[in-house]
Amino acid sequence: MPKLKVSLLTGRTIRQGQGKEYGKLSERYWKSVAVCEIDPEDMKYLGVKDNQSVKITTDYGSVVVRAVKSLRTPHRGAVFVPYGPWASVIVNPETHGTGMPSFKGIEAIVEPASDEQVLHLQELLRQHYKKE
């Protein structure tokens, strides 16, 4: 299965903003945040189509999100995941003594995961953070 070494960027999108203000439990939030914007050429390399699942793995964890074709190209080798619980499980917690974790430019591997489901918020929380 093809794998791609990328630089992972996280950040805001207007849809993430609208989704979070509408409600974190909403389908709208999930659709806007549990995604990964990939360069179309990189998607071709991975053999992934729009809306198929991809798995992103970093040194800190892995998560399955929906792949979407990036509209503003080229940016081969860089993928973008909006801020949210899905991005948070794979970002670099190292603050280098500043208080600020490294949310951008994280080394990551992206691979197709078409048979895996993108978890909804409550399932994701259950899987990663069990409350006893």
Next chain:
Amino acid sequence: MTSMPVISNVTCPVCGSLCDDIELVVEKNVITKVKNACGVGESKFLGYSTHRPLKPLIRKNGELVETSLTEAVKKSAEILANSTYPILYGWSNTSCEAIRVGVELAEEVGGVIDNTSTVCHGPSVLSIQDIGFSTCTLGQVRHRADLVIYWGSNPWSAHPRHIERYTNFTEGRFRSSTWNRYISTLGAYRTRQRMQRAAKLAGEIGQMPVPESTASEKNEHLPPALLQKQRKMIVVDVRRTRTADIADYFLQVEPNKDYELLQALRALIRNEELDVDAVAGVPIEILEDLVDVMISSEFGVLFFGVGLTMSAGKLRNIDAALSLTRDLNQFTKFLIMPMRGHYNVTGANIVSTWQTGYPYAVDISHGYPRYNPGETSVTDILTRGEADAALIVASDPVAHFPKGAVENLVKNPLIVIDPETTATSLMADVVFPSAISGIEVEGTAYRMDMVPLPLKKVVKPSKDILSDQQILQRILREVRRLKKEEREA
């Protein structure tokens, strides 16, 4: 015909732009129409009543169940009074009045009070304390700036009306809006795209060669129009954003190389020669042109976003950006401003500073305020697993902190005050639903340029729903009562 009850000049409680020209139609205590707001603001004003718990919740046998306000206050006060190193975190989505009570509570329980700037512009604050910064209000930018640079910032998504209200698309007293120019550029771009598609199609059937790229993409110089005496916008980012589409020029920097680029610009401003062909993926010729554009501007402003604070270098990137602005002032007027995210994150810094002396990451566990981000910042405390309880107000760290920090946050007793159901409230032990500041409660918030603006109450909250400030006051009163009891026992 009766006219609709319109409430005008409403301040939008979403982002640091704090637009205060919103008009709302309110009928029977429900907002039915929103005018002037961006997509995110509209989503908040129209959707504020969805996904909201209406009663306090408390965790019993692993499940969150409804409880009374008195019970929730009692439980929260017990958690905080019995903990040795609690964290009080959030604060950027509430009013300054609530934050003030938060600081008082932190003093009482002897914990750490930190706000979301710790994972946003915290490095900028550190750097500004080191170097200082030449800044201004957004009104000055609106009326006077002829060169606007957005660096590591995407206002189209994060501050959607910033360009329209404060920079290039606004009609200033001394500067004209560039809206018409943008519309004609957009038209030309669309035509070019259509022609390219047609040429490609023709190429595929073997009639015409396919053009590889447009002339401007191949050209290793900035467009000469940037040196003309008119308002212009440059975007520097690691990927092409919608803001970059609006800009007169987009400079793509390689991820984690902003520091090199900023320092290269500083060297070029001092007329030093760089013995390389490109810095951070940008040809030197382009950088030389950019320096000319900066120096020849009459009033330049650099807005920087978390693209600089969150990538490699962090506060050092900001050091370089602040120093670049300082250097440019030898030639022209140049100013700098962080693009603050949440609507009152600036207020959180300001209230924390006037109450404790420090803007964020304030540790009061010794009985007096200490400030050492990296040590006393919440993400570090949580990652090291040092806190033993948490009170989260108007924030969602479970959704936005790195995994290791969240694991340690949720394993301890967790109290949440938030109007909405969030990832954090789902993991909490006590949840207080609160009224929304700026919609159901009035108050004060600070815009990104440190101008305070009033938040309006436009609808009444549901019965029994208190404001963040009132809930915090009740918890504070109960904590004081418990401590007094302890002393007297």
